[in-house]
Amino acid sequence: MAPSPIIFYDMPSNLEINVWSPNTWKTRYALNIKGIPYKTEWVEFPDIEAVALKIGAPATGTKDGKPTYTLPIINDPNTGKIISDSFLIAEYLDATYPGKPTLFPPGTKPLIAALESGIINALGGLFMMQLAVTYSILNPRSQEYFRRTREASFGKKIEEFSPVGPVRDADLAKGKAAFTTVDGWLAKSEGKFVLGDTISYADCVLAGWFIWIKTTNPNWKDMATWHNGRWATHLENVEKAGYASMQ
Amino acid sequence: MAPSPIIFYDMPSNLEINVWSPNTWKTRYALNIKGIPYKTEWVEFPDIEAVALKIGAPATGTKDGKPTYTLPIINDPNTGKIISDSFLIAEYLDATYPGKPTLFPPGTKPLIAALESGIINALGGLFMMQLAVTYSILNPRSQEYFRRTREASFGKKIEEFSPVGPVRDADLAKGKAAFTTVDGWLAKSEGKFVLGDTISYADCVLAGWFIWIKTTNPNWKDMATWHNGRWATHLENVEKAGYASMQ
Numbered sequence: 001m002a003p004s005p006i007i008f009y010d011m012p013s014n015l016e017i018n019v020w021s022p023n024t025w026k027t028r029y030a031l032n033i034k035g036i037p038y039k040t041e042w043v044e045f046p047d048i049e050a051v052a053l054k055i056g057a058p059a060t061g062t063k064d065g066k067p068t069y070t071l072p073i074i075n076d077p078n079t080g081k082i083i084s085d086s087f088l089i090a091e092y093l094d095a096t097y098p099g100k101p102t103l104f105p106p107g108t109k110p111l112i113a114a115l116e117s118g119i120i121n122a123l124g125g126l127f128m129m130q131l132a133v134t135y136s137i138l139n140p141r142s143q144e145y146f147r148r149t150r151e152a153s154f155g156k157k158i159e160e161f162s163p164v165g166p167v168r169d170a171d172l173a174k175g176k177a178a179f180t181t182v183d184g185w186l187a188k189s190e191g192k193f194v195l196g197d198t199i200s201y202a203d204c205v206l207a208g209w210f211i212w213i214k215t216t217n218p219n220w221k222d223m224a225t226w227h228n229g230r231w232a233t234h235l236e237n238v239e240k241a242g243y244a245s246m247q
Numbered sequence: 248m249a250p251s252p253i254i255f256y257d258m259p260s261n262l263e264i265n266v267w268s269p270n271t272w273k274t275r276y277a278l279n280i281k282g283i284p285y286k287t288e289w290v291e292f293p294d295i296e297a298v299a300l301k302i303g304a305p306a307t308g309t310k311d312g313k314p315t316y317t318l319p320i321i322n323d324p325n326t327g328k329i330i331s332d333s334f335l336i337a338e339y340l341d342a343t344y345p346g347k348p349t350l351f352p353p354g355t356k357p358l359i360a361a362l363e364s365g366i367i368n369a370l371g372g373l374f375m376m377q378l379a380v381t382y383s384i385l386n387p388r389s390q391e392y393f394r395r396t397r398e399a400s401f402g403k404k405i406e407e408f409s410p411v412g413p414v415r416d417a418d419l420a421k422g423k424a425a426f427t428t429v430d431g432w433l434a435k436s437e438g439k440f441v442l443g444d445t446i447s448y449a450d451c452v453l454a455g456w457f458i459w460i461k462t463t464n465p466n467w468k469d470m471a472t473w474h475n476g477r478w479a480t481h482l483e484n485v486e487k488a489g490y491a492s493m494q
Contacts, residue, residue, distance in 0.1 A: 107442030109435035111358035111449065114365045117428060121368065181364060188356035195354030202358065 003097075005247075006031065006038040007075040009051060013137045015215055017246070018042070020137055026086040026201075026208035027072040032243045033199055034093050034100040039247065043071060045142040045149075058084045086208075087113065090201045103201040115194070116205045118185070122178035123209065125171030128154075129162035133216045172219060176226055183227040192237045199241065207238045250344075252494075253278065253285040254322040256298060260384045262462055264493070265289070267384055273333040273448075273455035274319040279490045280446055281340050281347040286494065290318060292389035292396075305331045333455075334360065337448045350448040362441070363452045365432070369425035370456065372418030375401075376409035380463045419466060423473055430474040439484045446488065454485045 013020040031038045043051050052069035059067030073084045083092045090103045135158050147158055162168045191197035210231045214220050224232035260267040278285045290298050299316035306314030320331045330339045337350045382405050409415045438444035457478045461467050471479035
């Protein structure tokens with residue numbers, strides 16, 4: 001019997017494609033690679049906690065001693081399982097649907113976790129720029145929430161996160177330098193994806209971060225030329241293989 | 248025909264086991280895993296450049312526009328190839344001796360490179376402490392060279408790198424916190440080695456860094472208890488499997 005569609009909780013925006021979050025993109029890619037049917041439920045930022053509590057999704061962190069909730073979350077009606085966190089969701093999908101393509105070839109989980117940490121480290125100043133540009137593509141309900149929470153986290157106005165001019169130029173230069181290290185790792189690939197010609201969750205991670213940049217960052221045209229076009233080419237390869245589709 | 252022993256250039260010390268360098272340990276583990284016969288040539292620090300130039304080994308970096316040379320270096324009489332840099336040596340061994348156990352399972356090179364960067368990042372203040380304690384286990388010829396070059400690099404006396412007291416305590420605390428991240432990655436392994444129950448170059452990297460700490464650091468007894476003993480246990484597993492042997 002064909003499985004019932006997984007319910008996939010994602011965040012909307014004013015982008016034509018709607019999805020923008022690097023973390024929910026990872027899950028969308030993973031579901032597409034596995035070929036598992038799913039249905040997207042769109043949740044604005046201030047509604048995430050209520051949705052998570054209503055369906056009984058696990059918290060993904062704590063703040064001031066209280067649990068915090070983030071997307072992606074999936075609700076799998078075939079098993080009754082509700083999973084939060086993109087990495088844990090990918091592990092769940094491989095374990096629950098082993099007959100489908102594999103997200104983690106044997107033994108690669110610790111290494112893909114290391115790659116993800118390395119990419120997040122490399123983001124550095126680009127991350128602050130990304131928060132600033134993301135604000136402008138959110139819907140009003142999420143904008144208000146995003147501004148309030150991110151300004152509290154970083155102790156300054158969103159407009160000061162990476163202001164256009166010398167600060168943003170420095171963020172871009174530092175970002176480019178940091179990604180030279182990641183480029184060195186990926187240059188060791190013997191194919192068009194991270195692990196060669198076989199797609200894996202490593203590609204979900206890499207493409208998740210860069211599609212966020214591509215769809216929101218006004219400097220993307222320049223960034224697409226960095227490192228011989230590695231980041232733009234990888235996104236194209238993921239898209240051409242059909243893994244960026246929407247359900 | 249059995250291959251002729253590879254000549255493996257390594258650095259001596261006053262430790263009973265002689266070898267101490269994390270980078271040459273990686274190559275020693277790799278040669279042992281591959282089961283390739285080798286013969287160690289011991290080279291004191293100030294002699295590395297002359298040996299490298301004499302045998303025509305590639306430089307591994309530049310300083311003030313001039314090439315710099317480091318160990319490990321291998322000279323393979325079976326192919327006439329001379330290779331510098333532990334990662335490049337491991338790649339060479341897999342490519343040249345494909346019938347032997349594999350250091351890089353298919354597709355894992357970029358990921359193992361990411362893991363190595365992640366471990367080096369995590370070292371942080373521990374790295375400065377390691378330079379300080381390494382000084383004391385070197386032979387006099389290398390000590391003089393090591394002091395002169397490292398003090399020039401870091402702009403202070405070796406005795407100030409991580410002095411016993413509050414600075415070293417802080418280095419240890421930061422090191423422990425940073426390795427909590429690496430522990431999170433490795434907790435995803437489904438076996439006793441990084442990739443599960445199969446040894447790989449990822450284990451050479453991990454064990455290379457931690458055997459350096461174990462054999463030189465006066466705080467090892469405490470560090471061996473960190474993260475449920477992960478670092479000490481991993482070293483034991485590598486040793487029990489026979490990969491820490493000397494030729």
